[in-house]
Amino acid sequence: MGDNFEDLVSNLSSFSVSNEENCAVSRIDLYKTKISKQDQEARRSKFLERQKSDRHKSLDALRNIEEASDSPKKTNPFRNQLMLSEWMQDKPDDLEENWICKLAPVGHRTLIVAHKGRTESYTKSGYRTASFPSLLPGGNNTSRSSYSLLDAVWCETGQCFYLLDLICYGGHPVDNSEAEFRFYWGATKFSEDLPGISSKQRKNTYPMIWLPGNSSDKVTLTKLMDQRRDFEVDGLLFYHKMGHYDAGPTPLVAWLKPDMLNKVLDLDLDLSNFVMDT
Numbered sequence: 001m002g003d004n005f006e007d008l009v010s011n012l013s014s015f016s017v018s019n020e021e022n023c024a025v026s027r028i029d030l031y032k033t034k035i036s037k038q039d040q041e042a043r044r045s046k047f048l049e050r051q052k053s054d055r056h057k058s059l060d061a062l063r064n065i066e067e068a069s070d071s072p073k074k075t076n077p078f079r080n081q082l083m084l085s086e087w088m089q090d091k092p093d094d095l096e097e098n099w100i101c102k103l104a105p106v107g108h109r110t111l112i113v114a115h116k117g118r119t120e121s122y123t124k125s126g127y128r129t130a131s132f133p134s135l136l137p138g139g140n141n142t143s144r145s146s147y148s149l150l151d152a153v154w155c156e157t158g159q160c161f162y163l164l165d166l167i168c169y170g171g172h173p174v175d176n177s178e179a180e181f182r183f184y185w186g187a188t189k190f191s192e193d194l195p196g197i198s199s200k201q202r203k204n205t206y207p208m209i210w211l212p213g214n215s216s217d218k219v220t221l222t223k224l225m226d227q228r229r230d231f232e233v234d235g236l237l238f239y240h241k242m243g244h245y246d247a248g249p250t251p252l253v254a255w256l257k258p259d260m261l262n263k264v265l266d267l268d269l270d271l272s273n274f275v276m277d278t
Helices: 003-011 027-032 035-064 065-070 178-194 218-225 258-265
Strands: 083-087 099-105 107-116 119-122 128-132 147-155 159-167 208-210 235-239 248-256
Touching: 003 099, 003 119, 035 248, 099 147, 099 159, 099 178, 099 218, 159 178, 178 208, 218 258, 235 258, 248 258
Parallel strands: 083 248, 159 208
Antiparallel strands: 099 235, 107 119, 107 147, 119 128, 147 159, 235 248
């Protein structure tokens, strides 16, 4: 499916979503309006069940690239394509077994699109912020025939992208793969195939750094809070291992600010060392 870039974008665009900036009910409003643990868990079950049918619809759409690429785009295909988290209202019963945690840097959520020899970054609303070469498949003149899409955070202070998730890599869509696989594959590709992508160079204008996934048990979270890092932490994202990459809000990705960890997860972590490197 190496030629199916436009169709992948078209498929992502089929979701009816609102981004965090324009949504009538913002994430902070959802947190203030308490959602019961039972309701949130029920919605998670429904999302997981829905994925079984959506998987086949998505793959069928990817086969229609020729028709999709010849059709004029009446809407911005990169608008509202990022997967958005919900506040974690209560600790999931299966947190330690089925959830992966990632530290989220302070910055701007960004959709990275590498295609036809260039790399472009887009805001959640689909506004293009930059065009530059990168080592991503499809992102420079030596790999024009391929394409890649990633979910990232642009860090202004570090002038780099921190990569949260993988949507498509080297012409292989993984949006319908489980989060556990996407994170494993992303970590493998960026460490083995693209070792130079984390540094600035002629064909890689901005460093791109893959954010590792962590278990969500108390021991791992304690170590995570104690370690030092080279970015300021905005919060923690918790991904359900079986969740697919769906554009828009999903209960299969949960969000907590650092100072909420002890209360929501019923922990007793020392957050005093939760600081950035200088």
